[in-house]
Amino acid sequence: MSTTEKHHFQAEIQQLLDIVIHSLYTDKEIFVRELISNAADACEKLRFIQASGNTINQPDLPPAISITTGENTITLTDTGIGMTHGDLVENLGTIAHSGTKAFLKQLAEAKKPDANLIGQFGVGFYSAFMVASRVTVLSRSHLPDDQGWQWTSEGAGGYDLEPANDLPRGTKIILQLKDDAQEFAQPEALEHIIKRYSNFVQFPIELNGQRLNTVSAIWTRSKSDIKEEEYNEFYQYLGHDQTNSLYRLHFTADAPLSIQSLLFVPAHNFETAGMSRTESEVHLYCRKVLIQSKAKGLFPEWLRFLKGVVDSEDLPLNVSREMMQDSSLMKKLNQVLTGRFLKFLEEQSEKDPATYEKFYEQYNRFLKEGLVTDFTHKQALGKLLRYESSTLPRETRTSLADYVKRMAADQKDIYYLIAPNREAAESSPYFEVFHARKFEVLFLYDPWDEFVMEHLHEVDAKPLRSAEKAELDLADTASKEGALSDEQAQALAKWMKEIFGDRVNEVRASKRLVGSPAVILDSDKFMTSSMRRIMKSMKRESESPLAVRNDLEINPAHPLMARLDKMRVADAALATKVADQILDNSRVAAGLLEDPRAMLQRLNELLEQVLSAKT
Numbered sequence: 001m002s003t004t005e006k007h008h009f010q011a012e013i014q015q016l017l018d019i020v021i022h023s024l025y026t027d028k029e030i031f032v033r034e035l036i037s038n039a040a041d042a043c044e045k046l047r048f049i050q051a052s053g054n055t056i057n058q059p060d061l062p063p064a065i066s067i068t069t070g071e072n073t074i075t076l077t078d079t080g081i082g083m084t085h086g087d088l089v090e091n092l093g094t095i096a097h098s099g100t101k102a103f104l105k106q107l108a109e110a111k112k113p114d115a116n117l118i119g120q121f122g123v124g125f126y127s128a129f130m131v132a133s134r135v136t137v138l139s140r141s142h143l144p145d146d147q148g149w150q151w152t153s154e155g156a157g158g159y160d161l162e163p164a165n166d167l168p169r170g171t172k173i174i175l176q177l178k179d180d181a182q183e184f185a186q187p188e189a190l191e192h193i194i195k196r197y198s199n200f201v202q203f204p205i206e207l208n209g210q211r212l213n214t215v216s217a218i219w220t221r222s223k224s225d226i227k228e229e230e231y232n233e234f235y236q237y238l239g240h241d242q243t244n245s246l247y248r249l250h251f252t253a254d255a256p257l258s259i260q261s262l263l264f265v266p267a268h269n270f271e272t273a274g275m276s277r278t279e280s281e282v283h284l285y286c287r288k289v290l291i292q293s294k295a296k297g298l299f300p301e302w303l304r305f306l307k308g309v310v311d312s313e314d315l316p317l318n319v320s321r322e323m324m325q326d327s328s329l330m331k332k333l334n335q336v337l338t339g340r341f342l343k344f345l346e347e348q349s350e351k352d353p354a355t356y357e358k359f360y361e362q363y364n365r366f367l368k369e370g371l372v373t374d375f376t377h378k379q380a381l382g383k384l385l386r387y388e389s390s391t392l393p394r395e396t397r398t399s400l401a402d403y404v405k406r407m408a409a410d411q412k413d414i415y416y417l418i419a420p421n422r423e424a425a426e427s428s429p430y431f432e433v434f435h436a437r438k439f440e441v442l443f444l445y446d447p448w449d450e451f452v453m454e455h456l457h458e459v460d461a462k463p464l465r466s467a468e469k470a471e472l473d474l475a476d477t478a479s480k481e482g483a484l485s486d487e488q489a490q491a492l493a494k495w496m497k498e499i500f501g502d503r504v505n506e507v508r509a510s511k512r513l514v515g516s517p518a519v520i521l522d523s524d525k526f527m528t529s530s531m532r533r534i535m536k537s538m539k540r541e542s543e544s545p546l547a548v549r550n551d552l553e554i555n556p557a558h559p560l561m562a563r564l565d566k567m568r569v570a571d572a573a574l575a576t577k578v579a580d581q582i583l584d585n586s587r588v589a590a591g592l593l594e595d596p597r598a599m600l601q602r603l604n605e606l607l608e609q610v611l612s613a614k615t
């Protein structure tokens, strides 16, 4: 009687396999990296289990990896934790990671799918099918009483599972190479690839009986002994990345905790490519024994782009991972590591602004996320912000501290203006008074910045203030020729308020406008027009409309206002139309006009009147 069980792959895995088998032609060699990385993981897990005092199958068999080549076959063997029947079904056939779907979508949409990323999405095992027409996995778990199993698949049509006798602990993977992948069975070629990807594996690797790597935990070595090349190779191995990292921080500390740590920032932020949320990939070790890969809680969420290793002698080996996550030790580690990394960023921003610029480009949203969610590191994060400013050339960004250094003696606040881009900022009516008084204004183009400023609140005891909310007057009050007097302006404002009724809260003469006839300001002391906009966009249909809290400030020195004042006596109907239009224009400038239809209708009527007066 046959004991072979037939299994289907989960639909997503089958879909992934179809793409892997039929559409991935480049970078085939990465299967070596992925399978060795799995073997190394299995060895790390074994070492952890053993170190925590558990009984295992074949305790004297040390964790190691060996690879052999044969006629069109490659065999990878590890003496790691192995897999039970349940593990095989669970791990090699179903999706374990949330990112897999996103990866599939990306693969399916890409013209040239990038196989390289496969390991980052937790489906590295399946890269074996890029080169193999059949994959056989023989595995026996570390659990003392477990028997061995054989898993076989040709990719399409699911996989077979059957018992296998007399297996040692661990996993053996046999790849039957496809016709177009037989070059990988050449020992010289394979050796080259293994060395390239696996120099940093913490366990001995042998190829056809010959030792290839020297095992050393790079993070425990002294910085001066490590070559640039070694760091790069380690990062590429650890990060499943093809390019070098943007930043690297290798540091050790003795107090308050003993830490040896090697952290990397990838050159690209994988979240911007429309991909799902990345997971932190910093692995936690204790004296070179892996305690937890992708350790949760080691860094705050907003540093989830970091990759690397943290080794601390202070960690206990025998606590459960769940307990570890919330332990006070983990919190302390988190605090120390985060503080150190932020300090590193600050140093880098001063030492090498060009590279920092690249970093900021890729990762500013993470810093901002931290700033609004994490009170502890608010000030340190504030130092890392960079913005364009009215006094600097475009695309030059300043820190808030440098802004403070440049502040005029009579300037009390740090001013910022939220705008979609530089042109909009410079032509904004809110900017006029600053331009006239030569006060520097930071230009903020990211909608998140509004919240960032709210949370940061101040820098070096200087309050951050929205340009809209600045209580600033134009310095030269000498009344301009043709400008309305204070009484005239007041009377005009009163008349306009009567026309607008509930549409505005208040109309008053402005002391801040130069070239614009009028501007909308929010009556709420703490509200800016961009916040209003966000509130509006979040409001649901069913809710009652937001109360209008707009004030209109008019510019008594603008010719339009002087003429309007005359016209309201001469032709009240026309003057009313013009006043309405001025209000709507200001709303447009503030981004607050929702339905332009009535405004366009009126504008057309006004144009018609202009033309008929001339013809």
Ligand code: ADP
Pocket (backbone or CB within 6 Å): 034, 038, 039, 041, 042, 078, 080, 081, 082, 083, 091, 092, 096, 119, 121, 122, 123, 124, 125, 126, 170, 171
């Ligand atoms: P990832 O390594 O990111 O989890 P993979 O597709 O490479 O994704 O592997 C899937 C899972 O299969 C692993 O998480 C592991 O549980 C299991 N696995 C793969 N190779 C081995 C191995 N050599 N020994 C033990 N388990 C393995």
Ligand code: MG
Pocket (backbone or CB within 6 Å): 034, 037, 038, 119, 122, 123, 124, 125
């Ligand atoms: Mg893997």
